[in-house]
Amino acid sequence: MEELYRLTIDQASRLLKQRSLSSVELTEACLRRIEQIESKIRACVTVCAETAMEQAKEADRLIASGQDIDPLTGIPTLIKDNICTKSIKTTCSSKMLENFIPPYDATVVKRLKFRNAVILGKTNMDEFAMGSSTENSAFFPTRNPWDLNRVPGGSSGGSAAAIAADEAIYALGSDTGGSIRQPAGFCNVVGLKPTYGRVSRFGLVAFASSLDQIGPITKNVTDCALVLNAIAGNDPNDSTTVPYPVPDYTKALIPHLKGMRLGVPREYFVEGMQSEVESTLERAIERLKELGAEVNTDISLPHTKYALAVYYIIAPSEASANLARYDGVKYGYSYQEADNMWEAMEKTKQYGFGAEVKRRIMLGTYALSAGYYDAYYLKAQKVRTLIKNEFEQVFQNCDALVTPTSPTVPFKLGEKLDNPLQMYLSDVCTLPVNIAGLPAISVPAGFANGLPIGMQIIGKPFAEETILRIAFAYEQVTQWHTRKPPV
């Protein structure tokens, strides 16, 4: 087979087990692919070919020894650059951490290495995961493989673009307000944000601690379940991970939806939504009905319209506290020419952070400052309770909700860069999910003028099996995910 890099985890793992493919061959194929198309896509911040080849050889030795291997053994992956990798730079696409080398692996990376995964490198992102287009990277923007003049979405735009362009077999991203799902939707790949507490964030550079989750970005739903199997679970190093057992998520993948009750909340078909997105979703919902699902389109989540304000108060507030650590003392960029400590600190942040990060630090500081705390931060936390309660109520009569992933197809580079509010609206369908801590997946649902459109499926807390099942059944009858971009 010539184009080994096009394989899924599921396919590659079978071939590795049959010994008709080696991890070295597969890793070489991905590295060659990266070399061949990175100048166009620019999905990677760091490529570590040498250590990847060592890991591939080790995986091949393990396979040759005849041991029972994990589906991820020997499979090449890319990791978003806000997830710590021991001895490999972790930059958050920020000048602040441009030369930061973590002394430890994030728990998710440890779990992948335990399964002898092959780490090809680190992917580009909006600086500190703040953004929806990957244009806020301090290094360079990433391009959408479906149209190089358009953004791949963000903030995990590097991971999503890389998987769409077959630079790796799968990737990890992080999602605080839609940062896995929106780029997955924009790039025609599968992206899952697990329930808050399902996957450890130890070693994920903190953005907004009550919202952040790590999740898989993959070429299909089966692969998504396989990666979740590996990364989910309790971690003593992250006290927000729950002690619930981790099921085998692939067992949930059955090709029909008989007995499934789905809701379509009307507030997600927002003003300003592109008509192609709306009609694509309507067609997708018809397919879900054909698969046996009972679909209720008369669902209402009236507080959805407040989610954007709640999110853009809570996330920047938490960020302003989390990013206070970048003072130029222990690690990261440090301004050395100052006359005194305060000046050094101020200049370190002034030159180390980009515009969006500064904007959110300022916004969060405002919402938390004396005189405004009650009106902004506390008020947002109370409305957050309402949004969560509203989801709970709706879930009494539905197993999952179906919405668009984003109100538009991928937009052009530069289009929203000078208008933060317009950029924030790009996440309007995804951020209520983080506010309520729910799991959600984005799956390829069609195209408009050659540009991908994603469908989001939202589940009850810890019901990843349900949303994976719906996504899988839909994937079996549509096959949008098998379409490849013209690169």
Next chain:
Amino acid sequence: MKLPREEVLHLARLVRLGLSEEEIEKFSVQLSDILENFEILKQVDTTNLPPMAQSIALQNVFREDNPHPSYDPEEILANAPQREGNYFKIRPVLE
């Protein structure tokens, strides 16, 4: 609408964030626009509603306090902008 310059400077000082003249000007407009959008929350009656800090019910997760080896000081200090021996070297705090 614009956020007054003094207010922008006050916020920046609270977090010790240096800003250029251009940034002060830009943020006073942009922050004001964004804050205006937050006014929508005033429409919501939140009487007697508890604030929500995060979405899971876990509280006070305890573990045994067992000693275990920590990180190699060399690896930690390799990232230090300035070091002296096994210490981070910083500027005088009290002058």
